[in-house]
Amino acid sequence: MKSTFDRRTAVVVAVQPVATDVVRIDFAPDDGETGFESGAHVDVEVTIAGRRETRSYSLIPAPAGLCRIAVKRVPASRGGSAAMVRLAAGDRLVFSGPTNDFPAVFDGREKLLVAGGIGITPMISHARACARRGEPFRLVYAGRTRAGMAFLDEVAAEFGDRLELRISDEATRLDPAAQISRLAADGALWFCGPHRLLDGLRHAWKAAGRSWLDFRFESFGARGDACGSSFVVSVPRHGVEVTVPPERSMLEAMEAAGLDLMSFCLRGECGLCALPVTAVEGGRIVHMDVFFSDEEKANGASICPCVSRLDGGRITVDTNYRPDAI
Numbered sequence: 115m116k117s118t119f120d121r122r123t124a125v126v127v128a129v130q131p132v133a134t135d136v137v138r139i140d141f142a143p144d145d146g147e148t149g150f151e152s153g154a155h156v157d158v159e160v161t162i163a164g165r166r167e168t169r170s171y172s173l174i175p176a177p178a179g180l181c182r183i184a185v186k187r188v189p190a191s192r193g194g195s196a197a198m199v200r201l202a203a204g205d206r207l208v209f210s211g212p213t214n215d216f217p218a219v220f221d222g223r224e225k226l227l228v229a230g231g232i233g234i235t236p237m238i239s240h241a242r243a244c245a246r247r248g249e250p251f252r253l254v255y256a257g258r259t260r261a262g263m264a265f266l267d268e269v270a271a272e273f274g275d276r277l278e279l280r281i282s283d284e285a286t287r288l289d290p291a292a293q294i295s296r297l298a299a300d301g302a303l304w305f306c307g308p309h310r311l312l313d314g315l316r317h318a319w320k321a322a323g324r325s326w327l328d329f330r331f332e333s334f335g336a337r338g339d340a341c342g343s344s345f346v347v348s349v350p351r352h353g354v355e356v357t358v359p360p361e362r363s364m365l366e367a368m369e370a371a372g373l374d375l376m377s378f379c380l381r382g383e384c385g386l387c388a389l390p391v392t393a394v395e396g397g398r399i400v401h402m403d404v405f406f407s408d409e410e411k412a413n414g415a416s417i418c419p420c421v422s423r424l425d426g427g428r429i430t431v432d433t434n435y436r437p438d439a440i
């Protein structure tokens with residue numbers, strides 16, 4: 115298997131629509147390596163506003179010699195998914211990975227696998243891996259409309275009565291508490307999907323008194339609320355004041371202003387970039403992370419600048435730089 119950090123190249127072999135606004139992309143890496151662990155993703159290079167960036171896509175089991183991903187076109191796209199869905203057979207790709215931030219744990223206990231929308235992509239490989247190892251599991255696949263849900267026929271054929279579909283516009287919306295109540299007392303929940311569904315599952319998990327050690331998830335990034343506004347960040351400790359434009363995250367703008375900040379996941383999950391907030395004027399913090407609790411978000415003492423921002427105005431933050439700690 116390739117190292118996470120190798121820069122690799124591939125040729126796109128096929129691009130196929132598989133649901134409304136979702137395409138399946140098969141590509142053949144030039145080095146011929148296609149192996150991956152369930153839950154892994156690749157990071158594909160895209161050019162956004164003239165800058166080289168990467169976008170992550172979970173790997174789906176594919177025919178021999180190919181890697182397979184599926185990309186949903188995001189309406190408020192800065193350019194990544196919009197470029198990916200325009201790919202055609204014969205195009206070249208630059209990517210790295212596979213990387214696995216959402217590895218499976220096979221321990222014989224029951225698994226409730228919940229996929230929301232395009233979050234089905236890593237769950238297909240997890241469900242297949244569970245089935246192959248004889249792990250007890252159920253796959254619950256939730257979406258707003260049947261037409262928007264990719265790979266419905268494939269997952270129905272592969273997982274049979276271990277698959278449950280929950281479709282909002284067919285009045286079978288997913289009920290987090292009901293699903294969790296059917297899971298064995300020592301069972302685990304693995305989730306991938308939108309933040310709103312993640313919030314619902316977390317509330318139900320907490321209400322059921324279950325252990326957070328058994329709740330595993332990967333989100334595909336923030337919703338992007340308030341991304342139309344610019345605002346000012348002031349960091350008195352470093353004498354820095356910078357305007358965050360709509361197309362940049364607060365973290366990106368602070369780094370571009372010369373601040374050296376710690377960060378890791380860049381999707382509001384790990385909390386490494388969290389900064390203490392000392393004042394907010396003329397605007398409101400829009401928390402888009404899944405790291406802080408509801409109480410912490412309401413209290414507003416900290417912000418995850420990789421995804422969260424202000425809907426206008428000005429925020430004063432400190433950094434975690436402590437010269438006396440060195």
Ligand SMILES: Cc1cc2nc3c(=O)[nH]c(=O)nc-3n(C[C@H](O)[C@H](O)[C@H](O)COP(=O)(O)OP(=O)(O)OC[C@H]3O[C@@H](n4cnc5c(N)ncnc54)[C@H](O)[C@@H]3O)c2cc1C
Nearest residue numbers: 170171172185186190191192194195235337338361362363
């Ligand atoms: C591990 C992992 C696996 C993934 N797997 C898949 C997959 O299998 N399939 C798939 O379709 N996607 C997947 N994604 C998501 C994917 O990487 C991209 O985030 C997605 O394609 C959107 O990219 P974009 O450039 O079009 O959108 P972006 O422009 O990056 O926008 C993404 C979201 O951020 C918001 N946003 C816009 N501007 C800002 C701003 N200034 N600050 C903060 N937020 C902003 C947007 O409103 C939007 O909701 C995965 C992500 C991760 C991390």
